Amino acid sequence: MIEFWLCAGLLLLTALAFVLIPVLRGRKLQAEEDRTALNVTLYQERLQDLQAQNAAGALNAEQLAAGRDEAARELLADTEGAQALPPQRTLGIKVPLVFALLMPLLGYGLYQHWGAIDDVERARTFADQPKTIEEMTARLEAAVKSDPKSAESWYFLGRTYMAQERAADAAQAFERAIEVAGRAPELLGQWAQALYFAGGKQWTPQLQALTDEALKADPAEVTSLGLLGIAAYESGQFKQAIGHWQQLVAVLPAEDPSRQAIQGGIDRAREQLGEPVEEAAVSAGPGLTVQVALADDLQAKVQPGDAVFIFARAVSGPPMPLAVKRLTVADLPAEVRLSDSDAMMPQLKISGFEQVQLVARISRSGNATAGEWVGSSLPLASKTTEPQQLLIDSADSKAP
Structure with a gap:
């Protein structure tokens, strides 16, 4: 922000120049005018003195004329170069100086009231793409600290916390977004979802009230419908889960990539009930x-509970993952699908980049950015449809 304040200072100096330069010039002209008036007064006193001496007989007519001529020459010499000044009225020096002193304070006060220094600072902060999700989190945390009334910043901070499995922090962020922006259905759904996972997937009256309020305002609120389906499935209420998820599928666009995952949940619920599974219910997307x-040589070096992060990142683009799934070593071997529905940030999706790289990382600490073992693929087209083989077989260069 140094450049901003330097520019503001230069503008202030320019404004002060318009005030102070005329004052200084006026003082110079006033001094010239005062000197001329003094010379004229002295000339008149000299003439009066010569006339008094002539009346007293000390000077004759010839000497009186010579004295007058000499006084006139002295007056002309003293006033040579002086400009004739038109009559003018000035404010004096006090009023301009007071105005010059008040101008910086007035400008600062007006800018504090109508200015947008926080917006300028945030624009500079988000000018470059973040390299990691941790950097994105730090930027968003700084944004809400500088402007706590930005509902958008609180919302994206909550989404980022959820991507990092920080559900409790996400719940607080969504709650702040609601305090600022009001009880919008989407925000209510996100808040309820964060509270559900932060509370160990225990359904509570608060969650029921939040989802009821969201769906009353918007029956097609997708987060609430999905959450109700998850909660019902986790509690063994498979018919209710199918009903909520079918409502969700009905309101999603045909091209929405998350339809496949939802249909998978419906199929698993049908299997639990012993019902036939519908084939090709939704487009794979x-x-x-x-x-x-x-x-094989790593089997004895890992533990079943170690986290496994599977993600796709752009070959040419931001280094942070575009989509991510989390498993454990006990789940391997496994097959997962990464799509736009798994995007960590809404504006960064797999379909938005021509080539991506697939990475699988084992992290005992649960840190997605650094671990013990890793496997990666060669660059491939983001529209590839054939299953890709990914073998975790190398030491992670980013190991702590």
């Missing part, structure tokens, strides 16, 4: 199918 396995 764009995405990458990844088959992940662990190298």
